[in-house]
Amino acid sequence: MASPAPLPSEAPPLHERLVIRNLPDNAALTQQLLSPIWRGGSRWWLWPLLFCSSGLLALLFFVLIFYTFAEGIGVWGNNIPVAWAYAITDFVWWIGIGHAGTFISAFLILLNQKWRASINRIAEAMTLFALVNAMIFPVLHLGRPWFFYWLIPYPSAMRVWPNFRSALPWDVAAISTYFTVSLLFWYVGLIPDLAAVRDSAPGAIRKRIYGLLALGWRGASRHWQRYRIAYIILAGLATPLVISVHSIVSLDFSIAQLPGWHSTIFPPYFVVGAIYSGFAMVLMLILPIRSAFGLHDVITERHLDVLGKMLLVMGMLLAYSYVCEAFTAYYSGNQFEQYTYLFARPMGPYAWVYWSMTLCNVLTPQIFWWSYLRTNVVALFCASVVIFVAMWAERFMLIVTSLNRDFLPSSWHFYAPTWVDWGILIGSLGLFCFLFFAFLRWAPFIPLSELKRTRFELRREAEHGLP
Amino acid sequence: MTDERRDRWAEALRGRSGAAYWRGLEELLDTPEFRDAVRHEFPAAVDEIPEGITRRTFVKLLGASLALAGVSACTAEPAEKILPYVTQPPEVTPGIPLHYATSMVLDGYATGLLVESHAGRPTKVEGNPAHPASLGAAGVYEQASVLQLYDPDRARVVRADRRRSSWTALTQALAPTALRTHVGARGAGLRLLLEPTSSQVVAELLDRIGTLYPDSKRYYFAPLASGHRESGMRAALGSAFETQYDFSRADVVLALDADFLAAMPFHLRHARDFAQRRHIEQPTDEMNRLYVAEAMLTPTGGLADHRLRVRASEIESLAAAVTNQVMGERAAQLSNIPGSARRAVAHLRDAGGAAQSPWAPWAQAVAHDLAEHAGRSIVIAGPQQSAAVHVVVHLLNAALGNVGQTVWYTESPIVEAGEANHALAPLAEEMRAGQVDTLVILGGNPAYTAPADLDFARLLRALPRSVYLGLYENETAALTHWFIPAAHYLESWGDARAYDGTPSIIQPLIAPMYDGKTGSELLAALAGEDDASAHSLVQGSWRGRVGSANFDAFWTDVLHRGLVPRSAAPRTQASLRWRTLVRALEQAANARRAPAASRGRLELAFRQDPKVYDGRFANVAWLQELPAPVTKLTWDNAAMLSPATAARLAVANEEMVELGAEGRVLRVPVLIVPGHADDAVTVSLGYGRAGAEEIARGVGGNAYRLRTTAAPYLVPGATLTRRNVGHPLAITQMHSALHGRAIVLQATLEAFRRNPRFTQDHKGRVLTLYQPFQYRTGDQWAMTIDLSTCTGCSACVVACQAENNIPVVGKADVLKGREMHWIRIDRYYSGTPDDPAVVMQPMLCQQCEKAPCEYVCPVNATVHSPDGLNEMIYNRCVGTRFCSNNCPYKVRRFNWFDYNAEITETEKMVKNPDVTVRGRGVMEKCTFCVQRIRRHQIQAELEERPLRPGEVKTACQQACPTQAIVFGSYTDPEDGIVRELAQARSYAVLHELGTQPRVNYLARITNPNPAMGGGER
Amino acid sequence: MRPFRARVQVMGEFSSAEALLRAVERLRAAGYRRLEAYSPFEIPGLSAALGLERPRLSLYILICGLLGCLFAYWIQWYANVWNYLLIVGNRPIHPVLAFIPATFEGTVLGASLGAFFGLLAWTGLPTLWHPVFEIEGFERTTIDRFWITAACGTDERDAEQDAEHGERVLAELGALRVVRLRETP
Secondary structure (H helix, E strand, O other), rough: OOOEEEEEOOOOOOOOOOOOOOOOOOHHHHHHHHHHHHHOOOOOOOHHHHHHHHHHHHHHHHHHHHHHHHHHHHOOOOOOOOOHHHHHHHHHHHHHHHHHHHHHHHHHHOOOOOOOHHOOOHHHHHHHHHHHHHHHHHHHOOOHHHHHHHHOOOOOOOOOOOOOOHHHHHHHHHHHHHHHHHHHHHHHHHHHHHHHHHHHHOOOOHHHHHHHHHHOOEEEEEHHHHHHHHHHHHHHHOOOOOOOOHHHHHHHHHOOOOOOOOOOOHHHHHHHHHHHHHHHHHHHHHOOOHHHHOOOOOOOHHHHHHHHHHHHHHHHHHHHHHHHHHEEEEEOOOOHHHHHHHHHHHHHHHHHHHHHHHHHHHHHHHHOOOOOOOHHHHHHHHHHHHHHHHHHHHHHHHHHHHHHHOEEEEEEEOOOHHHHHHHHHHHHHHHHHHHHHHHHHHHOOOHHHHHHHHHHHHHHHHHOOOO | OHHHHHHHHHHHHHHOHHHHHHHHHHHOOOOHHHHHHHOOOOHHHHOOOOOOOOOOOOHHHHHHHHHHHHHHHHOOOOOOOOEEEOOOOOOOOOOOEEEEEEEEEEOOEEEEEEEEEEEOEEEEEEEOEEEEEEEOOHHHHHHHHHHHHHHOOOOOEEEEEEEEHHHHHHHHHOHHHHHHHHOOOOOOOOOEEEEOOOOOHHHHHHHHHHHHHOOOOOEEEEEOOOOOHHHHHHHHHOOEEEEEOOOOHHEEEEEEEEOOOOOOHHHEEEEEEHHHOOOOOOOOOOOOEEEEEEEOOHHHHHHHHHHEEHHHHHHHHHHHHHHHHHHOOHHHHOOOOOHHHHHHHHHHHHHHOOEEEEEHHHHHHHEEEEEEOOOOOOEEEEEOOHHHHHHHHHHHOOOOOOOOOOEEEEEEOOOOOOOOOOOOHHHHHHHHHHOOOEEEEOOOHHHHHHHHHHHHHHHHHOOEEEEEEEEEOOOHHOOOOEEEEEHHHHHHOEEEOOOOOOOEEEEOOOOOOOOOEEEEHHHEEEEOOOOOOHHHHHHHHHHHHHOOOHHHHHHHHHHHHOOOOOOOOOOOOOOOOOOHHHHHHHHHHHHHOOOOOOOOOEOOOOOOOOOEEEEOOOOOOHHHOOOOOOEEOOOOOOEEEEEEEEEEHOOOEEEEEEEEOOOOOEEEEEEEEEOOOEEEEEEEEEEEEEEOOOOEEEOOOOHHHHHOOOOOOOEEEEEEEEEEEEEEEEEOOOOOOOOOOOOOEEEEEEHOOOOOOOOHHHHHOOOOOOOOOOOOOOOOEEEEEEOOOOOOHHHHHHHHHHHHOOOOOHHOOOOOOOOOOOEEEEEEEEEEOEEEEEEEEEEEOOOOOOOHHHOOOOOEEEEEEEOOOOEEEEOOOOOOOOOHOOOOOOOEOOOOOOOOOOOHHHOOOOOOOOOOOOOOOEEEEOOHHHHHHHHHHHHHHHOOOOOOOOOOOOHHHHHEEEEEEEEEEOOOOOHHHHHHHHHOOOOOHHHHHOOOOOOOOEEEEEEEEEEEHHHHH | OOOOOOOOOEEEEEEEEEEEEEEHHHHHHHOOOOOEOOOOOOOHHHHHOOOOOOOOHHHHHHHHHHHHHHHHHHHHHHHHHHHOOOOOOOOOOHHHHHHHHHHHHHHHHHHHHHHHHHHHHOOOOOOOHHHHHHHOOOHHHHHEEHHHHHEOOOOOOOOOOOOOOHHHHHOOOOOOOEEEEEEEO
């Protein structure tokens, strides 16, 4: 694998450094980025290993899903009052992770952020696969999952309809929409590169397969024109969508009057948390990819720097939300709210979860005040892992500590997960990895045409000094 | 059981169905495998085994197949003519349940019941409003007994020496000609062991046996029927009378270790009378005052205005101290009391060191209060208290002039009450001496319940001949030569008398499912009348009593009503026998002089279990999973300690310890109970069963092992040693503090009088953004629960379970917090952990008008009906459980597994056909017994009339002994609910949430004695 | 919109976007109006240089969005307000606020599907075969080559003359390769 190219001694400040630098010409670049698809990259022998390990975990996931279907939700640790626990935690967590992808590709294209180009496809794929997981959990956690379609409005003889006063049908709408749009956005973005894959594919069969996927794209300028319009509009649609989805997920909780859930800050608070965890996930993915495929010229310090900053910003916003939440509870004068926020969480049976997740989420990003750490691969990776886990803990804390001690002390009860709960959580990670490895293996995970365009624009700016 | 054996079963059962199964089994019944199976595997087809919900396929097959046979036997009406309750049409209409009057007997005392029968299947037991011992209420034992009827573990075959035999074979063996060869011509070797009985039929049969075998003897034994009450009575009044109380006329009540509201005979009636004086509406109303002195916190103690926690052994001198003072204060009126008695009382008081005791002022104040309410007070002592205490109490009631007013005496309904043969020890003595050849045991389970020092099990096994009639193949059955399956009382004809002497006929609801026999039939066989059926015996006996002139009319009427009207025992003129009385007191005093419980050691008290009684109900899953009234403990018994004592002994909750008494040990987990007396430990009897009852087996520890003839209720010097192993206890309520939340409102009577509107901020409308739906037209259902009269006895919980087909989940799931009860009784402590104030609060679906559960359900599975019910549509529910999360009262229950998947055919027969049996993955909850509402509405429609006020009763309301629960439609001005809702002390729990509950609570009013710093609660 | 087609076309291959842009200007100056370019990435300003008019795609997407919006609100209203009325948690029978989230999602879904299928419609994709694919070496268009295509045949010159002229122009522009593409009638 290629070692990071040494920076010139008088390196300019990070934010002025190039988004991409000294790339080979288009042909070579294409060759470099697409050859893994044909030859599996410099470490081709790793692939079977990765697929097997993640595949086994994914298998565990499906076995446990089947077990739950067969026996009942009772195989989990849930009880009354804690009727929601791991499944919903996992659901919120995965959907949150999904957000960074759309955020990066849609938001940044609207803001015309050039650094987006190198990482947006990876982020989008991450979104898709996270959503696959996120869509499994709500169905899985039903008492009678085989009736999940009762949440969808369809004409039935009994004239029974979903209840749209509840937040759960909103969820169904939001998540299905989000998945569809993310899929379209991702695929539209892929089309030109699939054409490139088609045209550089060795062998007729591969040509055919990728040819079909590329829909016969030939790079005509008329196509590029319409493509641009559609792509920008999709981005414009995905941007409010990404905000709405986690807002609606947050309504699943804030629509209830449970202390700890019933809070108006939830929508922004959830969106921030989602993007926060998403960026952590993006870093966890691109750092290994970057070094494994030697993409230091495509994914440069500039990217790491920006992502580091994003972590810092989101971390601060999240910290603000925590403070704001607790203060509101205190200031409300409502004894139940006060108990949950000021006693049950910091001092209750799950206090250790509360404190560890709060400290991790708030303190970890603070290291990125130092620009050196913002480009330090190890620091970034570790911080991302910590945040990644802590954000799961946050959702757990939020759901379980509110439920296990609510209004009537007589009904308070402790919650402890079973091995099935753990297995499903780990298995879902396995499924994600499996899908993601497949994407890395067989899809152009760096947006070629975008990259070429960016380079063209940068060069032109350099020549004409255009903004 | 090995596979090849299972295959043989399958082989035997293949291709057979219904009755054919019997033959299929009978072919196997004589194989050793089967007898093995009978003892070990047979009873395994149960609703729920404690360890969880797994079940072996073999057992399923076996249970189901046998039960199928049961079905064929089961839907058959009894051959004889049984008559439905008077208010019901005599003919059976499919789908319309009938109610039959009968009685259940516990240790000889009958409680009149109405049993609901669906097409010949008894499904629910309710109280008989006309019966003095019930007045329409029913306790947990009575209500759960219907599940025992269908218990698949019940014995099914007559055995002789482990071999299958038959009733005819037995009757031949017991026929006088055959029996005389063993027991001698005059029956010198024949002994009968019965439970205390009040049955006239049995009494007559015993006499006939007595004449047939003049030298035979009979004994009565029930582990919880103490001799103390009787011996105290004999010492004080010369004969074993029954003390009758009228709590409705008592202003002040002193209960000395007496749980008269929930445990003692006639408690349903006592609770009702007591509650009359507790339920106040206007600030001007008067209410009674309750003093309780006890070691273990009981429902009665929880309701007390002043509860004194003392070790059971201190009660003696406490009672003496109170009596002494009362006699002092009322000296003028009590000239007739001889000085010797006064001295004896003082003696007894000082022997217990009353003067130095911390409770001396308490006793003084109570005595003063009693003296002030002379003639309008009651002092009552628990049956487990010593004879001396009972003596003192009789003296005290007399000294207070209560006798003849609130207290009077009647002849005991129990046969040979107070005789020496009401004990097991003499029988054991004879057995040890080898004087017994044949022992016939009717019911009970002496091998398990006998005092440990008698070593009764070994003696029983050693007998040449023993016959046992029992419901189960239990510990006793395993040791006797002959075993006869007994008929459940819902399958039997018989008669019995209530505590107050009222006789009633026990009529069967259903033909014996497993050819069970009644005690009377077995006795008849002994008396040589082997073909006499219980029915003919009962009828014959009563014909003999009322004369055959208008007997049929009488019989019909008695069966209709369930009792002989106006037949309570007359008051007897009992006067104190000073000589015996004084001697009894002096003896007690001198006994005390001997070094009593050395400090530091524990005083071990045994108590009747509020759920399994003496162990006879240990196989009733409803009761095993019923949270115990105060401790909320399920599926276990425990060594109950006060927090201070636990700290002193350095033991923690749910820690296994070894209780030792006179060399015998018992392993039980520790349960710390606030309000328990220090240096004392209380253990429930009835657990640690080792019989063939699958549910009961292995649950808890057998406290009988520590029980001796000398110390049946109290072991002064018990030891407790730690075992350093944990034992999780399935307790349904983890937190008992109110955290300053407006959940339970209470006030003292003075405070209430000062500010009658103290609940004002917790009722009425709250501000809302939306224009609420107006519930005005038609019936609008509502409920009130009076916290002043709720004792927490849990009768409502069992009633609800029976009415609404609520499954049992087992200990594992209770530990996880998955119990299914639709109504639970929350118990909150306030004050210090050592001596807390207790309040019980039944919590069920509050039927909120603005139900938080409804708007979060994505599929409209829970919505509101126009008559104000929060409805649950089971077959629409997908199980998101959001409704439960959003329920502030957490009264919704979820089917985590398919809890009904593996119950046997017999158990299915107890299900109420009017209520859906819920499957896996759906939410469920209280519906205000909507099935009852709709049935009555339909009935009213057919009769073209509006619903009558109070016509619809919910199951919990119906069962409540104190009538704390009132239910009705507030749009009907005639309905009692209107008045209750309008009460000053009504309020809504968590009112500020704006859920607008249809269930209102009546704030608890206590009446502490101002002289005792009464304001403190 | 009809994809670019003509009976005779001249095509020139270039190695850079700049060269392509120059060629476009030059050809338009030389009077070639019906031009089409092929490039591995979108070249800013190219469509302007080619003088392509902006299609109605956006308007169509807007309409799809509005339809999605209406349908989403209608189905909720029909289900909960009109077709089957229930008292649910004492909430208003027609809870407008509660219907907003799903309505928003419906809007986005409608518009997004519109955008995707609109793209297919306006680009005529999928078109798995196209004459240009027959040109040997054209596959490098998606990698690093740029092609300009001019449709030949005006009122003055017939197609063939026009094509020859075009070829000359392209050669002057330094095209790597010049091809004449004849559509088989």
